[in-house]
Amino acid sequence: MTVEHPTTESPTGPLAANVVGRRREIDRVSRALDAAAEHKFSLLMFEGPLGVGKSTLLDAAAEVAAARGFHGASALLAPEGSGSPLHVVHRLLDDVLMNVPGDVVETVVSVAKAQGFDLVPWLTEAQPPTGQDDRRVFASLARVVGALTARVPLCFVIDDLQCADASSLRWLSYLAERRLRLPVVFLLGRTAGAPVEHALALAELGMAAERVRVDGFGLGDTESFLRRVLRTEPEPEFVSTCARLTGGIPLLLRWCAVPSAEDFAVCGTPELGMAVLARLNRHSSELVRLVKVLAVLETPTLELSAAVTGLTAPAARDAVVHLVGLGLLADDVSIAFAHPVVRDSIAATVSHLEADGMHARAARHLHEASAPDLVIARHAVRTHARLGVGIAEALLRAADLPLTDRDPALGTAFLTRALREALPPELRRHLLLRLARSEVHRDPRRAAAHLSEALDYVDDPQSMCTIACRLAQILQFEGHYAEAAAVLRRAITDVGAANPAVVAQLRLALHAVVPGRAAEGAMVGDWRRFPGAGRELAALVAGIDATTGEDLVRGREAALVALSRGVNSILHEPHQLVATIDSLIRVDELDSALRHSVEMVDEAQRRGLELLGALGHTLRSRVHRHRGELPEAIANAQLAVADVRRAGGDPRHFTFVYATEALVRALVEAGDLTGAATAADAVGLTGLLPDSWHHACFLHARGVLRMRQGDVEGALVDQLASGERLAVWSGRNPPPRSWRSNAAMAYLRLGREQDARQLAVEGLELARRWQVPSSIARALLTVAAATRGPAAEASLAEAEAVLRGSPARLLHAQVLFALGTHRWQHGRSDLARRDLVLARSLARECGATPLLTAIEDLPADALLPGEAEAPVLPRRASVLLTQQERKVATLVVAGASNDEVARQLDVTRRGVEAHLTNIYRKLGVRRRTQLQSALADFAS
Incomplete structure (x- = not known):
């Protein structure tokens, strides 16, 4: 053979x-x-x-x-x-x-x-x-x-x-x-x-x-393999992504091959998971059980994995070693998957019921082992099984951890999950309050529902007062004034006469959130005798005084108390926070208002709260507009509108209307009437609007726009309707949106001079009582326009004097223009030229295109040559920078960014921004590029 x-x-x-x-x-x-x-x-x-x-x-x-x-x-x-x-x-x-x-x-x-x-x-x-x-x-x-x-x-x-x-x-x-x-x-x-x-x-x-x-493919072989699987030439980026995510393992490449690198992130599929599990099952069913737990629980500890799978610790350890050898796990210490796509694919094979059971067993084991609350909560929130009061308490504690400040949605999820347990009434009430506090920035309606439920679990008068006030404020924000009033009146009845201090707080809240309430001066004036309410009550009083004009000194004091520990201290009450910062704007405390609104925006961005960010940007826009910084005002208002849209806000909601009003006002002042009309159309460019505070304010902005568009009659209708509605809340206070001045100007354009003078004089009387420079100057400007003739110069001169040193730069420019043109028309050319030059310089810095156009349309000899223009704000020898401000200014002039300045001086970025705000104010400049010349002038 x-x-x-x-x-x-x-x-x-x-x-x-x-x-x-x-x-x-x-x-x-x-x-x-x-x-x-x-x-x-x-x-x-x-x-x-x-x-x-x-x-x-x-x-x-x-x-x-x-x-x-x-x-x-x-x-x-x-x-x-x-x-x-x-x-x-x-x-x-x-x-x-x-x-x-x-x-x-x-x-x-x-x-x-x-x-x-x-x-x-x-x-x-x-x-x-x-x-x-x-x-x-x-x-x-x-x-x-x-x-x-x-x-x-x-x-x-x-x-x-x-x-x-x-x-x-x-x-x-x-x-x-x-x-x-x-x-x-x-x-x-x-x-x-x-x-x-x-x-x-x-x-x-x-x-x-x-x-x-035999190892995974290298880059070249990966490219060849993908070319064969896809039957097309793969992009280099796609090849490198596949090689990196799979280690060149053919099984993973075959199941995960998709047309583009962008789709590769979602390539984990149940089919791939089943293929891996089928191969594992040929070796050991225990490996299948363990790898599914590891995929679902996302790299738990070995002890937890053993507990959830029902394996002994030694058996779990051996299984992990096998999985490392098989190339599924990276190592036996972290027990993390070597390839995330494998983890995702295996997890996709696990049914919802099976995963629910895994997380339930994990939460129970961790609770018994006294694990950290956050670790327990992350599993408890992913199961519907009843876990008991102990785990509900762990969820509540986890929601209060600093981590949830950066991820409020996570804290909300923890609290919502805890409410599914059978809880004692006191714990349930506490959970409902905490949940409403976390939801108020994201979903006010759900917050209101949870506060309403919490009222059924409370007997303590002070707790009832706190819950009722928060619920009423949310309803007010939503425009549900009747429901807000009903909540507070019910609380007043339930608390009873035996608790006069609590009843007084509830009546104060009723006065603040419900239109048509008569002012109760003594009650507002005694706000300090309720120490338990603290800064929240101070914010309430600040908002009332700013709205009604009852007491400027008290309102400013209350606002400062409310914000004494920063916006974080009342961040859970966004309505009160907005009212407090708004009260600072109404009394011309613009630097303070800007500082707190910047802090508000920073907190919103840090925590991912779009609605809170929208409110902060809107407040910043209002401050910038009052200061004559129109580009900044427009930018912040646009950010506010974008935040609301991103959060899915209702166009009728306070936050959207508030932001849109700010955008319309800023665009009108900048001369962009088309942009302003487009923005206003989202709320209502014509026709009736809902009967709410924010729509009343928007009516004022719409009236200003219609006046600039030439629709004088429409503008008058809007201003009078706005004033009628605002009077329900603010009485005869002048600051809310100065509708009297705008209505008076409309009357003048229509030839109704008597009506114009009547409104102008009424506005001036109220402004003098209010004693805020910008309010007085605006009223004087209107009186001058209504009276005309030689007598108008006295009003305009007084208005200009009131505004010297005021942060209301745009209004100052408007007053200077009116004063200059009046003096030019009456033969006082030298004084007129000085006024008009200052008005032009201010208008340029503010970006007020309509005002600049009006100035440039004056006769050529009414203006000095450009090179002869005087500085907008004269330097004063008494202005001194602090040592730290000098350091900041020097570094900024040298070209350092805010972050670089913060690192060199070992301060926060927010601190640098606050110093720059003070420096700009003291030197009379508005931007970094003006600092060098300003410092040189100051040094000389």
């Missing part, structure tokens, strides 16, 4: 020719086949992580062997089928003998019988070779193989070698150790890290075999 030697030309089939990235391994197989042709026994063991493509490699290698004339047999092993002795050897020999000529089978059987080994009963499993000496059986089987190779060379392929029985592993070691002169090649595939029942036997074989490591 002669051996048919294989060809030496190393032919390959389609699979081997097309396999990607495995040329080194295929070449090694070819060399082993060459050695077998010279009767040199070879045993190659290919090892690699799960999904690296060992099976594909072994199939390609078998194809190469077949093309070279080798007769082959293969065995794909599984743990449940490898229990009997020599199970793998039986499968290989059975496969070979089923596919060789009958005379070869007879020869082999004869050889076996000569060795005292009956091969046929064993192969039919009727009589397995038990009770015999292993070495003798191994020798007999070796001679059987030798008999087979007398006719044809053999190539045996065994995949998932870790599942082989111990006796088969020892027989393979026996063959390797004997170094038989036979044309035989064994190609073995082993999944690294997979559980091994017969570890010592496999280790012994590993020492005898030639081990070949």
